[in-house]
Amino acid sequence: MLLDNIRLSVRNLRHRPKRSWLTILGILIGVAAVIALVSLGQGMQRSITQEFEAFGYNVVMIAGHGGHHLGMGAMLGTYDFQLDLAPLQKISGVEAVGGVLVKTPYISAGRREGYLLTWGMAPELMQAFGNYYKPELGRALNPGETQTAVLGSNVAQDLGLSVGDKFVIETLEFEVVGLLERRADPDVNYAIMVPIATLQELVGERNRFSLVMIRTAQHGHAGHDAASIAKEVRRMVTEQRGKDDLNVHTTGEMLDLMQNLVGILQAALGGIAAISLLVGGVGVMNTMYTAVLERTREIGVMKAVGARRRHILWLFLLESGFMGLIGGVLGALTGLLIAVGIKFSAPLFISGTQLEVGFSPGLMLGVLSFSFVLGALSGFFPARDAAKLPPVEALRYE
Amino acid sequence: MIQLKNAHKIYPMGEISVQALRGLDLTIKPGEFVAIMGPSGSGKSTLMHLLGCLDLPSDGLVQLDGQDVTKLDEDTLAQIRGKKIGFVFQTFNLIPTLTAQENVELPLFFQGVPRRERSARSVELLRKVGLNDRIHHKPAQLSGGERQRVAIARALANDPEIILADEPTGNLDSESGEAILKLLEQLNRESKTIILVTHNPEAAAYAHRIVRIKDGRLLEEVFNNTNKGVAYAAR
Numbered sequence: 094m095l096l097d098n099i100r101l102s103v104r105n106l107r108h109r110p111k112r113s114w115l116t117i118l119g120i121l122i123g124v125a126a127v128i129a130l131v132s133l134g135q136g137m138q139r140s141i142t143q144e145f146e147a148f149g150y151n152v153v154m155i156a157g158h159g160g161h162h163l164g165m166g167a168m169l170g171t172y173d174f175q176l177d178l179a180p181l182q183k184i185s186g187v188e189a190v191g192g193v194l195v196k197t198p199y200i201s202a203g204r205r206e207g208y209l210l211t212w213g214m215a216p217e218l219m220q221a222f223g224n225y226y227k228p229e230l231g232r233a234l235n236p237g238e239t240q241t242a243v244l245g246s247n248v249a250q251d252l253g254l255s256v257g258d259k260f261v262i263e264t265l266e267f268e269v270v271g272l273l274e275r276r277a278d279p280d281v282n283y284a285i286m287v288p289i290a291t292l293q294e295l296v297g298e299r300n301r302f303s304l305v306m307i308r309t310a311q312h313g314h315a316g317h318d319a320a321s322i323a324k325e326v327r328r329m330v331t332e333q334r335g336k337d338d339l340n341v342h343t344t345g346e347m348l349d350l351m352q353n354l355v356g357i358l359q360a361a362l363g364g365i366a367a368i369s370l371l372v373g374g375v376g377v378m379n380t381m382y383t384a385v386l387e388r389t390r391e392i393g394v395m396k397a398v399g400a401r402r403r404h405i406l407w408l409f410l411l412e413s414g415f416m417g418l419i420g421g422v423l424g425a426l427t428g429l430l431i432a433v434g435i436k437f438s439a440p441l442f443i444s445g446t447q448l449e450v451g452f453s454p455g456l457m458l459g460v461l462s463f464s465f466v467l468g469a470l471s472g473f474f475p476a477r478d479a480a481k482l483p484p485v486e487a488l489r490y491e
Numbered sequence: 492m493i494q495l496k497n498a499h500k501i502y503p504m505g506e507i508s509v510q511a512l513r514g515l516d517l518t519i520k521p522g523e524f525v526a527i528m529g530p531s532g533s534g535k536s537t538l539m540h541l542l543g544c545l546d547l548p549s550d551g552l553v554q555l556d557g558q559d560v561t562k563l564d565e566d567t568l569a570q571i572r573g574k575k576i577g578f579v580f581q582t583f584n585l586i587p588t589l590t591a592q593e594n595v596e597l598p599l600f601f602q603g604v605p606r607r608e609r610s611a612r613s614v615e616l617l618r619k620v621g622l623n624d625r626i627h628h629k630p631a632q633l634s635g636g637e638r639q640r641v642a643i644a645r646a647l648a649n650d651p652e653i654i655l656a657d658e659p660t661g662n663l664d665s666e667s668g669e670a671i672l673k674l675l676e677q678l679n680r681e682s683k684t685i686i687l688v689t690h691n692p693e694a695a696a697y698a699h700r701i702v703r704i705k706d707g708r709l710l711e712e713v714f715n716n717t718n719k720g721v722a723y724a725a726r
């Protein structure tokens with residue numbers, strides 16, 4: 094019986110193809126918007142999580158206030174600071190402590206030159222975070238070296254440098270010993286990494302850091318986990334500087350913060366997309382009211398030949414549900430295409446951006462059933478009106 | 492057997508109201524062929540709607556096979572219509588998106604008859620009304636006479652006891668009209684109760700009894716003796 098009902102509904106939809114397709118288009122646009130935004134949002138969250146995983150959650154960072162963009166670079170504050178790292182090394186549970194100084198000195202590599210982002214980094218640190226600062230070619234910086242460099246993939250390409258090549262920072266010549274694997278964070282892909290001592294000397298800022306990273310034991314014992322070590326670090330730093338002007342955070346806390354930010358962004362955009370879905374639902378309702386009006390006489394005839402209220406109700410509900418479902422299927426496909434399209438075209442507009450598209454079958458299934466329900470729900474009031482029509486009145490309708 | 496006792500039908504129209512039926516008594520026995528005649532607006536269609544359980548009287552009683560239908564709810568009435576009554580309308584009232592066969596299947600569908608059975612029954616009925624080569628035509632692809640025959644096949648779908656035909660020949664030329672009347676006559680011979688509303692005396696002549704109404708009241712009943720001769724039962 095349901096099958097026959099479905100056939101009947103499809104027949105009616107096909108009887109007015111233009112109007113059906115336009116109504117479906119309304120749903121399609123809404124679903125596509127939701128899917129595209131949510132997929133991109135999920136992809137973004139996934140790649141942020143991946144970055145942090147590569148970095149490890151057992152890291153405490155010290156930086157100046159005022160990080161201003163997403164990605165690993167967010168850890169950098171807007172100002173550098175002076176700090177003696179030796180006491181931090183003694184905290185129990187701490188495995189490695191090292192600093193990073195970020196500057197933009199004058200770089201020249203043959204005919205290419207300019208002020209470029211340069212990270213002075215303790216070689217020990219780079220090795221400690223070998224999972225994150227992973228050389229794709231060559232090797233990482235070694236302790237004791239002074240005039241070697243490891244380059245992010247983008248900057249290496251821009252400067253036309255590879256392992257073994259030489260280039261100049263201000264007045265000193267450096268040799269490229271490694272190229273880093275590509276990461277989602279453009280700050281890394283555009284980084285020139287040199288031993289921090291050399292950079293500090295070059296710019297005349299001994300003991301200055303933009304960022305200090307502390308790696309704690311992987312599985313912190315009670316009281317030695319990253320969070321409690323961070324607390325201890327905060328206390329010591331404040332004591333040493335005589336003021337509380339630095340941020341001390343664990344990577345876990347930072348991940349939560351960023352996930353929250355992305356989540357809020359996603360909810361806001363998703364909300365806007367949901368509104369367009371709602372408008373699609375209103376479109377279905379409008380079409381169904383028109384359909385009921387047009388087919389009033391037909392409804393009267395069906396009732397005269399024995400149709401009960403639920404027969405009429407189902408007929409119209411299935412019709413609107415179908416429009417929702419078809420709009421949902423096509424909208425989901427369109428949404429994915431849009432998301433993939435944005436993924437591939439975004440780097441053309443903002444170089445260095447890397448977006449991921451998160452495909453989740455659960456979301457798809459959810460959206461499909463939601464769009465069917467939205468269609469049926471939008472069709473409910475028109476269908477109920479149709480079912481309630483008194484047969485004689487419906488038959489007399491001109 | 493259908494019985495109307497002191498049936499009133501009032502259509503409220505804002506301030507005023509229209510009295511379509513004003514106390515009508517009528518009994519129709521199984522197997523009868525009754526014609527209902529009367530001027531336009533006299534209440535013939537209104538009467539048909541009551542006889543066919545499509546509508547309920549404002550006052551009075553409608554009994555179908557001894558059961559008072561005025562207390563029944565809409566869905567029960569729908570089921571009674573589907574099982575016991577077949578309607579044929581002046582304007583055919585076929586569903587334009589469905590083929591002839593599907594139109595005939597519709598009443599079976601609403602009674603929950605399985606698909607195979609529906610399909611066999613609808614083909615058989617279309618053959619009976621002489622449309623075996625028009626099974627897959629849409630109403631728009633059929634002539635008026637053919638459409639009305641599809642409508643009759645549809646009315647017969649659930650093998651009802653009673654066929655109600657409201658001016659079934661009103662939109663047809665005399666030849667197709669006659670074919671329809673012959674079909675109704677044949678159905679009556681097969682022991683169906685036929686109730687026919689018509690303006691046309693020639694059409695009414697097919698009936699065994701002619702009921703004349705005016706202003707919602709019974710005017711007279713004329714028995715049309717098939718062995719010629721006409722008996723008047725004036726009121």
Ligand SMILES: Nc1ncnc2c1ncn2[C@@H]1O[C@H](COP(=O)(O)OP(=O)(O)OP(=O)(O)O)[C@@H](O)[C@H]1O
Pocket residue numbers: 489502503504509510511529530531532533534535536537538
């Ligand atoms: N839904 C309605 N609302 C108001 N008045 C109605 C309604 N239906 C019928 N009437 C009125 O009731 C009266 C009887 O109508 P009905 O349709 O029964 O006449 P009829 O005898 O079938 O006429 P015709 O021969 O023209 O078909 C008419 O005056 C009509 O205007």
Ligand SMILES: [Mg+2]
Pocket residue numbers: 535536537657
């Ligand atoms: Mg009439």
